[in-house]
Amino acid sequence: EVQLVESGGGLVQPGGSLRLSCAASGFTFSNFWMTWVRQAPGQGLECVANIKPDGSEEFYVDSVKGRFTISRDNAKNSLYLQLNSLRAEDTAVYYCARGWVTDWGQGTLVTVSS
Amino acid sequence: DVVMTQSPLSLPVTLGQPASISCRSSQSLVHSDGNTYLNWYQQRPGQSPRRLIYKVSNRDSGVPDRFSGSGSGTDFTLRISRVEAEDVTIYYCMQGTHWPYTFGQGTKLEIK
Numbered sequence: 001e002v003q004l005v006e007s008g009g010g011l012v013q014p015g016g017s018l019r020l021s022c023a024a025s026g027f028t029f030s031n032f033w034m035t036w037v038r039q040a041p042g043q044g045l046e047c048v049a050n051i052k053p054d055g056s057e058e059f060y061v062d063s064v065k066g067r068f069t070i071s072r073d074n075a076k077n078s079l080y081l082q083l084n085s086l087r088a089e090d091t092a093v094y095y096c097a098r099g100w101v102t103d104w105g106q107g108t109l110v111t112v113s114s
Numbered sequence: 115d116v117v118m119t120q121s122p123l124s125l126p127v128t129l130g131q132p133a134s135i136s137c138r139s140s141q142s143l144v145h146s147d148g149n150t151y152l153n154w155y156q157q158r159p160g161q162s163p164r165r166l167i168y169k170v171s172n173r174d175s176g177v178p179d180r181f182s183g184s185g186s187g188t189d190f191t192l193r194i195s196r197v198e199a200e201d202v203t204i205y206y207c208m209q210g211t212h213w214p215y216t217f218g219q220g221t222k223l224e225i226k
Contacts, residue, residue: 035215045155045163045206047215061115061214095162100151100210104162 002026002103004096009108016086020108022079022096030054030074032099036081038092039107047101048094049081064090086112116140116209120218126226127197135221137190137207144187144211151210154183154192157220158203166205167192197223 008020022034035050049070051058058070069082079096093107117140127133143150154167165174167183170190180195194201202225207218 044220045208045217047213047217050213050215059213100168101153101208101215102165102168104164106162 002098004098004103004105006094006096006105006108009094009110011111011113012086013114014087014112016112018083018086018110020081020083020094020096020110022081022105024077024079024096024098027098029072029077034070034072034079034099035097035101036068036070036079037095037097037101037104038090038110039095040089040092043092046092051079083110086110088112115214116143116212116216118207118209118216118218120205120207120221123219123221125221125223127202127223128226129199130196133194133197133201133223135192135205135207137185137192137218139188139190139209141212142187143190143209149211150186152183152185152190153208153210154181155206155208156201156203157206163206 003025005023012018036048038048039045048064049060051070055072067085071080091112093109095107096105119138121136143152150170152170155163156166157163166177166181171183182193184191202223204220204222206220
């Protein structure tokens with residue numbers, strides 16, 4: 001069974017940083033693209049970053065370019081999202097997702113507020 | 115970015131009756147590999163989205179056969195043949211052909 005478990009969310013001040021993690025199990029992690037998707041409270045869904053299976057290429061939505069960094073450790077079956085220079089509009093539940101957004105974790109809430 | 119437009123945004127439904135949601139994209143979703151990466155998701159309150167349909171018309175494992183997807187190019191539809199109480203929630207389409215992958219605004223099914 002595919003399992004994706006996110007962690008690392010919390011309350012952070014504007015301009016602050018957080019590192020989100022996603023622990024993957026139940027599939028061969030190193031074979032799959034991985035994506036971070038976020039959902040602001042009561043709002044829709046937005047793909048913010050994704051990464052090739054070997055980690056050699058990363059892609060970002062314009063609103064997070066230069067502030068967020070996606071990475072992975074295939075030896076640890078883990079996906080990461082480094083969030084820097086956080087803004088109020090980054091407040092959302094952040095989900096990690098496998099492949100072409102097939103399977104989702106339960107999400108971790110990031111709240112940016114002073 | 116590819117804009118995905120769902121309609122309606124709110125759909126009053128009668129249990130046991132069919133329902134249909136439209137999703138239109140601002141450009142063709144046919145990938146250079148020949149596939150069309152259009153997915154449909156269901157999201158219940160407080161839960162993560164669940165994929166129902168992938169590549170336009172393929173049902174995921176465990177998805178009831180009352181759900182079906184169709185369409186091509188820029189015009190896609192999710193149909194529920196007979197709405198059950200557990201289906202009354204929010205549905206999203208998503209294109210995975212062009213980065214950034216983008217979602218529709220969501221369609222909320224409500225009991226009429």
